[in-house]
Amino acid sequence: MTIAxxxxxxxxxxxxxxxxxxxxxxxxxxxxxxxVFNLAYHILHDPAAADDATQEAFISAYRSIKKFRGGSFxxxxxxxxxxxxxxxxxxxxxxxxxxxxxxxxxxxEANPHLVNGGPKPEESVQQQELRALLERSIAxxxxxxxxxxxxxxxxxxxxxxxxxxxxVALGTVKSRLARARKxxxxxxxAERELLPARFRL
Numbered sequence: 001m002t003i004a005x006x007x008x009x010x011x012x013x014x015x016x017x018x019x020x021x022x023x024x025x026x027x028x029x030x031x032x033x034x035x036v037f038n039l040a041y042h043i044l045h046d047p048a049a050a051d052d053a054t055q056e057a058f059i060s061a062y063r064s065i066k067k068f069r070g071g072s073f074x075x076x077x078x079x080x081x082x083x084x085x086x087x088x089x090x091x092x093x094x095x096x097x098x099x100x101x102x103x104x105x106x107x108x109e110a111n112p113h114l115v116n117g118g119p120k121p122e123e124s125v126q127q128q129e130l131r132a133l134l135e136r137s138i139a140x141x142x143x144x145x146x147x148x149x150x151x152x153x154x155x156x157x158x159x160x161x162x163x164x165x166x167x168v169a170l171g172t173v174k175s176r177l178a179r180a181r182k183x184x185x186x187x188x189x190a191e192r193e194l195l196p197a198r199f200r201l
Contacts, residue, residue: 014073017065025065029058032074035155036081042150043085045139053088057081075157075164082147082165089143137187145180152177 008031016024036057040050057080068076138146144166151162152173163173 010073011070014065014068018068025062028073028077029061032077033058035074036077039078039147039150039155040081040085042138042154043082043143043147044088045135049088050085053081053084056084060084072161072164075161078151078155078157079165079167086143133188137184140187141180141183145176145183148173148176149180149184153181 010028010031013024013028017028033054037050037054040053040057041047044050044053057077060080061077064080138149141149147166148162151157151165152159157165159170159173159177162177163170166173168176
């Protein structure tokens with residue numbers, strides 16, 4: 001069970017975790033695990049690999065928590081998982097042995113962000129088609145553009161937080177996001193028949 005928003009004190013939990021209190025560290029992880037997994041999944045487009053990267057990031061964060069020097073813990077944690085994902089993509093480039101298509105649609109239970117609230121059957125089909133289109137389009141983006149659009153548009157980080165996560169200048173984040181959104185628009189319009197009418201150009 002996570003701490004209620006009114007009781008959430010990230011700085012206090014970080015300090016406690018740095019003193020070796022495992023409950024405090026677990027509270028931080030529970031609070032951010034969905035965001036960390038969501039980012040890893042959209043970078044790797046593979047739920048199993050995303051789960052591995054998430055676990056690797058949490059282990060790395062636990063080992064490095066005493067080195068954390070303040071600021072946004074979320075940005076620090078997301079930077080760790082981003083680096084883990086980029087390492088995995090570099091390994092795949094050297095040893096390409098898995099096709100994106102092997103994994104099919106992501107299991108709703110694996111990511112709570114994707115669970116729907118029980119729409120009508122026809123609405124459910126439309127939502128699934130739209131979600132699949134969005135996932136396909138995101139997967140086609142260059143990795144840095146993909147990471148940027150997920151950090152800002154999906155997870156909700158500010159430009160400044162995204163810059164810290166990716167260790168780049170603020171201007172780089174803004175230009176990558178502009179390009180990513182433009183690329184997404186082109187990719188989505190290429191399959192406009194699957195889009196709700198209001199989004200068709």
